[in-house]
Structures are given as structure tokens and as C-alpha cells.
Amino acid sequence: MNRFIVPVVVFLVVAGVLYIGVRHSPDKSTMVSALLGKPAPAFELPVLGAADRQFRSADLAGQPWVMNVWGTWCAECRVEHEALLAIARENRVPLVGLNWKDDDESALQWLAQLGNPYSVTAVDKEGRTAIDFGVYGAPETFFIDAAGLVQYRHVGAMTKEVWEREFLSRLPQRGLP
Amino acid sequence: MKLARNWRVRLVAPLVVVALSMAVHAVDITVLPDPVLQERYDALTQELRCMQCMNNSIADSPVGLASDLRRDVKEQLIAGKTDDEIRAYMVNRYGNVILFTPPMDSSAAWVWLLPLVAVIGGLFVGIRIVRRRSKLVDTDDSAVEAEDTNR
Numbered sequence: 001m002n003r004f005i006v007p008v009v010v011f012l013v014v015a016g017v018l019y020i021g022v023r024h025s026p027d028k029s030t031m032v033s034a035l036l037g038k039p040a041p042a043f044e045l046p047v048l049g050a051a052d053r054q055f056r057s058a059d060l061a062g063q064p065w066v067m068n069v070w071g072t073w074c075a076e077c078r079v080e081h082e083a084l085l086a087i088a089r090e091n092r093v094p095l096v097g098l099n100w101k102d103d104d105e106s107a108l109q110w111l112a113q114l115g116n117p118y119s120v121t122a123v124d125k126e127g128r129t130a131i132d133f134g135v136y137g138a139p140e141t142f143f144i145d146a147a148g149l150v151q152y153r154h155v156g157a158m159t160k161e162v163w164e165r166e167f168l169s170r171l172p173q174r175g176l177p
Numbered sequence: 178m179k180l181a182r183n184w185r186v187r188l189v190a191p192l193v194v195v196a197l198s199m200a201v202h203a204v205d206i207t208v209l210p211d212p213v214l215q216e217r218y219d220a221l222t223q224e225l226r227c228m229q230c231m232n233n234s235i236a237d238s239p240v241g242l243a244s245d246l247r248r249d250v251k252e253q254l255i256a257g258k259t260d261d262e263i264r265a266y267m268v269n270r271y272g273n274v275i276l277f278t279p280p281m282d283s284s285a286a287w288v289w290l291l292p293l294v295a296v297i298g299g300l301f302v303g304i305r306i307v308r309r310r311s312k313l314v315d316t317d318d319s320a321v322e323a324e325d326t327n328r
Contacts, residue, residue: 010298017291034272101241127245134270136228136242 033142033153034134040067040144041132048099048121049108055096055122060144064171065094067142068118068158069130071102072110074138080157081114087163088117093171097121100130100138143167204239207251214254221250221260225267226275234277 035041040057047053068084070077088095097118099107104123111121124130133142136155143152143166152166205222209215219236225246227238235243235250246267253263267275279285 017287031274032272034268034270101245127242128249131242131245131249131270134272136271 031136031155033150035150036153037149037151039148040142040150041129043122043129043132045098045122045124045129048097048104048111048123051104055120060094060096061148062146063094064143064145065096066167067096067098067133067144069098069100069133069135069138069140069142071100071138072106073102076157077139078114080139080159081117083158083160083163084117085115086160087158088119092168094119098129098133099123100135101125101127141167143170145170146172204237205244205247207247209251209254217260218250218254221254221263222247224277225250225264226277228271228275 042057044054044056044058047055066087084095095118097120099121101124107121107123111118122129133140133150134153139155139157141154141158142150145151151170154162154166207218209218222236223234225235227233227235227240227243227246229240229242230238233243235246249266250263253266258266264276273279273282273285279288281289
């Protein structure tokens with residue numbers, strides 16, 4: 001009896017470690033942002049459709065806001081577009097678009113055809129702001145709180161459920177008007 | 178058959194094969210002015226993970242993000258940043274997962290220690306088995322002697 005205890009315990013330990021490893025393996029849907037709890041990178045980029053205007057992230061300081069990284073080359077962005085439009089209709093928080101490595105004409109056409117959920121879209125043609133945010137695949141959506149800290153990053157298409165569970169819950173409760 | 182005997186075909190065919198195989202490796206054709214920087218560039222881009230295609234390095238991934246990260250590595254090398262500063266830049270944005278060799282901190286310690294534990298455990302078990310067997314021989318050596326005399 002005794003001689004079986006050690007191998008069984010070793011087996012269980014190894015199985016446990018492997019189980020944890022498999023559960024936590026780098027998976028696109030579970031990768032947490034390295035920026036969580038840290039200040040969102042400040043950036044200044046041209047506004048889509050208004051090349052003479054600049055969007056400054058500093059302009060949104062003091063209030064929570066949401067940034068959605070998208071591109072017309074990104075199929076999942078098409079999937080989440082309806083959800084973004086519904087979110088925009090709620091009008092709870094500024095929704096900033098980050099048009100990532102795209103061309104302005106296609107982006108403008110996309111918004112004209114499908115509707116524009118963004119209060120403003122910043123153009124990140126070189127992908128530098130996306131790298132500062134640790135973006136590795138569109139679509140990604142960031143929640144930045146009133147203190148300017150990144151509180152959540154969702155990778156993949158936005159849905160009503162994700163919005164309510166991870167984003168709305170992080171907004172300060174709004175009193176009735 | 179006639180074709181293969183033609184010396185021109187014999188000469189050109191291997192060249193075509195070599196040229197085709199080179200095209201596969203021509204993902205990154207960045208050339209830095211300084212050979213030392215080039216060496217550091219090649220090493221760094223090999224050890225940074227392409228976040229979109231998990232098991233490729235940014236050196237051999239053709240996706241847009243990898244080429245953007247290579248551009249950042251190149252710019253920072255030319256700006257005089259050290260290798261560690263460039264690694265820190267990447268880790269601050271993407272986390273330790275971007276390094277193929279994660280640092281040995283508390284969260285990753287078991288990754289490093291487990292093989293060591295396994296080797297030491299294996300040695301321990303092996304030594305015990307050998308000891309037990311040699312003890313058997315010590316206590317009952319008649320059979321061995323008998324075998325020896327039979328030879």
C-alpha cells in the first residue's frame with residue numbers, strides 16, 4: 001500500500017500543474033492587459049475625416065471613457081459593429097474609435113455605410129498608439145476610468161453581455177436626472 | 178531524361194531551389210548601418226514573441242504588428258537604447274508573455290524549478306533502486322558466484 005502513495009501523489013501534483021497550465025495558456029480571449037491599473041498612455045492623433053483636427057486623450061481626463069480599436073480589414077470588427085451602435089445609443093460614456101493601420105477612405109466609407117458609433121475616431125496609421133496600449137489584434141476595447149487608469153481590456157468582438165458585465169459595471173452609478 | 182542531362186538544367190535547377198527557399202526566409206529584410214546593431218537587432222527580434230501568431234518570433238512573422246514591433250526595435254537601437262530597455266519597453270506594453278524566455282519571478286518560478294525538482298527526484302529514486310539492488314547482492318551473493326563459475 002505504502003509504495004503506491006508516493007507515485008500517486010506525484011501523479012496528482014503533475015496532473016494539477018498541467019491542468020493549471022492548460023487553463024492559463026496564452027489564449028486570445030483570456031490574455032489580460034499588461035496595463036491594467038496603470039495610467040492609459042497619452043496620445044495625440046489626427047481625427048478621422050478632419051485631418052486638420054487632433055484628438056488628444058488628455059481632453060478626456062477626469063471622466064471615464066472607452067476606446068475601441070478597429071479597422072476595416074478586421075472581420076470581427078464588422079461582427080461587433082451592431083453592439084457598438086447600441087452602446088453608443090445608450091450614451092453613457094464617450095466611445096473613442098482608434099482606427100488601426102487602415103486607410104481613411106475605407107474607414108469613412110465603413111462608418112457612412114454601417115453607422116458611426118464613435119464620438120470621435122483617432123487615426124493610428126503607424127500603429128504606435130496601438131503598441132503603447134499593448135494591442136495585439138483588433139477588435140480590442142479598453143475601459144479608462146476618471147483617474148486615467150486602464151481598468152479593463154476586452155479582446156474580440158464586443159457584445160451586449162460583455163458590455164454590461166465588464167464595462168457598465170465599472171461606470172459610476174448614474175442618478176436619475 | 179534528356180532534359181536532366183542538359184548541363185544548363187543541372188546548373189540552374191539547384192539555384193532555383195536555393196532561390197525559392199530563400200524567399201521563405203525573407204520575412205524581415207531590415208538592414209542596419211552598423212553590424213553590431215544588426216547583430217543585436219537579429220537577436221532581439223528572435224526573442225520577442227509575435228503576439229498574433231503565438232509561436233513565431235517577430236523576426237519571422239509577416240503580420241503587420243510584428244513589422245511595427247521590428248520598426249520599434251530598430252528605432253530604439255539606433256536611438257542608443259540598451260537591450261534591456263527595449264525588452265522592458267515591450268514587457269510594459271504586452272507583459273512577460275512577449276518574451277520567449279520569461280524572467281524568473283515569483284509567478285514563473287515553478288516553470289524553472291519544476292524540471293530541476295524532477296531531475297533531483299529522479300536521481301533520488303534511481304539511487305535508492307541501485308542501493309537496494311546492491312544490498313540484495315551483498316546479502317545473497319551465492320547465486321552470483323554460482324553464475325560466475327558457470328562461465
